[in-house]
Structures are given as C-alpha cells and as structure tokens.
Amino acid sequence: xxxxxxxxxxxxxxxxxxxxxxxxxxxxxxxxxxxxxxxxxxxxxxxxxxxxxxxxxxxxxxxxxxxxxxxxxxxxxxxxxxxxxxxxxxxxxxxxxxxxxxxxxxxxxxxxxxxxxxxxxxxxxxxxxxxxxxxxxxxxxxxxxxxxxxxxxxxxxxxxxxxxxxxxxxxxxxxxxxxxxxxxxxxxxxxxxxxxxxxxxxxxxxxxxxxxxxxxxxxxxxxxxxxxxxxxxxxxxxxxxxxxxxxxxxxxxxxxxxxxxxxxxxxxxxxxxxxxxxxxxxxxxxxxxxxxxxxxxxxxxxxxxxxxxxxxxxxxxxxxxxxxxxxxxxxxxxxxxxxxxxxxxxxxxxxxxxxxxxxxx
Numbered sequence: 001x002x003x004x005x006x007x008x009x010x011x012x013x014x015x016x017x018x019x020x021x022x023x024x025x026x027x028x029x030x031x032x033x034x035x036x037x038x039x040x041x042x043x044x045x046x047x048x049x050x051x052x053x054x055x056x057x058x059x060x061x062x063x064x065x066x067x068x069x070x071x072x073x074x075x076x077x078x079x080x081x082x083x084x085x086x087x088x089x090x091x092x093x094x095x096x097x098x099x100x101x102x103x104x105x106x107x108x109x110x111x112x113x114x115x116x117x118x119x120x121x122x123x124x125x126x127x128x129x130x131x132x133x134x135x136x137x138x139x140x141x142x143x144x145x146x147x148x149x150x151x152x153x154x155x156x157x158x159x160x161x162x163x164x165x166x167x168x169x170x171x172x173x174x175x176x177x178x179x180x181x182x183x184x185x186x187x188x189x190x191x192x193x194x195x196x197x198x199x200x201x202x203x204x205x206x207x208x209x210x211x212x213x214x215x216x217x218x219x220x221x222x223x224x225x226x227x228x229x230x231x232x233x234x235x236x237x238x239x240x241x242x243x244x245x246x247x248x249x250x251x252x253x254x255x256x257x258x259x260x261x262x263x264x265x266x267x268x269x270x271x272x273x274x275x276x277x278x279x280x281x282x283x284x285x286x287x288x289x290x291x292x293x294x295x296x297x298x299x300x301x302x303x304x305x306x307x308x309x310x311x312x313x314x315x316x317x318x319x320x321x322x323x324x325x326x327x328x329x330x331x332x333x334x335x336x337x338x339x340x341x342x343x344x345x346x347x348x349x350x351x352x353x354x355x356x357x358x359x360x361x
Contacts, residue, residue: 051163055175057217060117060146061092062210064167065101065124065138067109089166089210090114090138091148091222093250099138100222100250101209103129106136114140117173128253132261133241134224137253148211149218154243156180156197156220164201164223164238166210176202181237184221186244187327188261195323196239197221203238212240222246261330262355265298266291266305270322274310274343288312288343289325303353306344313341329355 065088073082088105092098099114106112112124122140129136156162157180164176178201185195199212203223212221221240241249252259268289270279276290288310294300311325312318315338319325332338334357341350 051161051175051177051215054163054213054215054217055165057149058163058211058213058219059165059173059175061148062117062165062173063090063092063099064088064115064170064173065090065105065209066113066115067106068111069109071108087167087170087206088208089206089223091209091211091219092145093148093150093247095145095147097140097142097145098127098250098254099124099140100246101136101138102222102224103131103134103136104225105209106138112138114138116146118146128257128259130249130253130259133245133249133259135222135241135246135249135253137250148213149216150243150247151218152244152247154214154218154220156183156214156242158183160220161215162199162201162220163213163215164199164203164207164210164240165213166203166207166223168204168206170206174207176207178202178236178238180220184240184242184245185323185327186242186248187323188245188248188259188330195245196224197242199238199240200236201238219243260334261358262332262334262336263298263358264300264305264329264353264355265295266300267293268311268322271310274346276308276310286319286321289319289322299353299356303340303351305340305342305351305353308344310343311340312343312348315339316341330358 067086069084070081071084072079086105088101090099090101093100106126106129112126114122114124116122120142122142124138124140127137127139160180162178162180165173168174178199180197180199182198184197201212203226207223208225210223211219212223214220221242224239224241226238249259268291270286271277271290272279272284272287274287279286290310291305291307294305294307314325314328317328319328329338332355335354337352337354339350340353341348
C-alpha cells in the first residue's frame with residue numbers, strides 16, 4: 001500500500017516538474033502568457049513637442065539675400081564713394097523663380113544675390129517694389145527651386161503658434177517661435193504697421209523678408225520689422241505682412257511692376273449712428289464712415305461730398321470697419337466710378353465718385 005502511494009506521489013511530482021519546465025521554457029506550446037518582470041518603468045515618456053516637420057517643409061524655400069550698393073561716404077574732407085553691403089531674407093513663392101522679400105532689404109541695391117539652403121548662389125533681378133507694404137519681388141533663373149507651402153484659404157487666428165525663419169545677423173538660417181498677437185490686413189490699403197500682422201516670434205537684422213509659417217509649415221506672412229520707439233526698449237512686438245496681402249501685392253508687381261492704389265481724398269471716423277457718434281469699443285457695431293476732412297481738388301471734393309457725410313456703402317457693398325472701406329476703394333482701378341451710398345442731413349442719397357490713383361512721393 002505504501003509503495004503504491006509513494007509511486008503515485010512520485011509520478012505527480014514528476015508531472016508537476018515537467019509542466020513547470022514546459023511553462024517556463026516553451027510557453028507558446030500551452031497558449032498561456034506569463035507575466036514578465038523587469039526593472040524598467042511600466043510606461044514610456046510622451047513624445048516631445050516638435051516643429052521639425054514644419055521646418056523641414058518650409059525652411060528650404062527661405063533664402064539669404066545679399067545686396068551691394070554704392071553710397072557717398074560723408075566722412076572726411078572730400079566725400080568718396082564706398083560700397084555698402086546689406087543682408088536680409090527672402091521666400092521662394094513660385095517654381096518659376098519669383099521671390100518675395102522686403103522693400104527695405106533691396107532698396108537702392110546695385111547688385112542682388114541669393115543663397116539657397118542647398119548651397120546654390122544665384123543672381124537676382126528686382127521685378128518691382130512697394131514702399132507702403134514694404135514688399136519687393138525678385139526673380140532668379142534656376143531649376144528645381146523649393147517652394148514654400150501655401151494655402152490661399154488659410155485664415156490665421158490670434159493665438160496661433162508661428163515660426164519665423166530667416167538669416168539673422170548672417171549667422172545662418174535660424175528659427176524663432178511665438179504666437180500671432182494681432183491679425184493683419186489682407187487688402188491693398190496697408191498704411192504701415194497698423195495693418196500688419198503682429199506676433200512675438202523674434203525678428204532681428206537679417207530676418208527681414210523671411211517666412212512666418214504655422215506649425216504645418218504653411219506660409220502665413222512675410223517677416224517685416226520689430227516695433228521701435230526712440231529711447232524705449234520694447235520686446236515681443238514684431239510685424240509680418242499677412243500672406244493674402246503679400247500674395248496680392250506680388251501678383252501686381254509681377255504683372256505691372258508697381259502697385260496702383262485708388263483713393264477718395266478724405267479722412268473719416270467710424271461712427272455708430274447717423275448723428276455721427278464715434279465708435280469707441282470693439283463691442284459696438286459700425287454704422288458708417290463719417291467724413292472729417294476732404295482734400296481740395298481730390299475725388300471726393302470733385303464729387304461734392306461734404307464734411308459730415310456718412311458713407312454707408314461703397315459700390316453697393318457694406319463694410320464692417322474702416323480698413324475694409326479703405327480696401328474697397330484702394331482695390332478699385334483708378335479712374336473708375338464708384339457709387340457711394342451716404343447719409344446727409346438725415347437723407348440717404350447716392351453719389352457717383354471717380355476714384356483716382358494714389359500718388360506717393
């Protein structure tokens with residue numbers, strides 16, 4: 001009896017030992033998954049936030065711009081001509097060789113060269129420039145040019161993260177990061193900084209004319225300048241020409257060599273009613289544009305518009321703010337008749353007005 005019991009227990013022990021060996025060394029034979037113990041953490045770190053994809057898409061199309069010009073050196077007893085060298089950045093907008101940069105980068109230049117990120121150096125020709133928007137178009141003749149990603153339907157919003165790409169201080173291509181702090185004007189009536197996009201991605205000397213892109217690498221603006229006031233150290237306010245405005249200006253410069261804007265020859269205030277009460281808050285709705293001055297001999301004067309008239313519509317189109325009104329006028333071809341709907345002494349009347357080309361000295 002004891003021998004039989006001992007034999008059974010021995011068989012069970014051998015069976016358990018064999019099963020353990022199979023589980024440990026051949027788990028796939030049983031279809032059972034055993035837990036794995038190790039000393040590493042049970043979770044991995046999240047992937048770091050990176051804008052590398054955006055940079056890889058956009059950076060090859062941002063070029064370094066180098067200019068040379070002859071200027072008179074006023075120092076010394078006899079003024080002499082010296083060569084001045086300047087630098088900036090540019091953005092390849094088309095595979096045909098058109099490059100956008102700033103007017104102040106190439107103004108007065110006798111010779112312009114661009115350096116691509118692939119090592120190529122190319123001589124550039126100035127196609128046209130626009131002082132008001134601080135834009136200029138260059139042309140280079142080359143194959144396989146990298147083009148900046150663009151989206152004509154893109155509407156950048158305040159708070160969007162943006163990257164400024166350029167060649168600051170000739171240190172080589174550099175990326176700075178920030179957000180859009182105020183949106184810009186997309187029409188032709190740009191009056192300087194007030195209509196530019198504002199952001200806090202740093203721009204230094206040499207960044208001018210470079211690309212401002214979003215986190216997808218899509219162009220949202222052309223870097224222009226830093227805000228400056230004499231004897232004041234101001235940080236975090238930088239400007240870029242909005243993409244839609246830059247594209248609009250570029251097409252006109254390519255086709256015409258210059259940008260023509262129309263004007264009425266008036267100044268005015270946004271008002272909230274026919275009585276001329278000024279709009280003072282963004283929460284108020286604009287009623288119209290009340291004329292506060294009229295240039296003698298200008299288009300408005302010739303149309304017999306009067307100070308105090310309130311413009312409600314331009315060519316039958318209402319406008320939400322003063323900038324939109326200026327755009328409707330600026331983008332109308334010179335010597336074209338515009339029908340203005342105005343309020344005068346409580347009466348709504350229509351006045352045909354011929355706009356003229358804005359002359360800039």
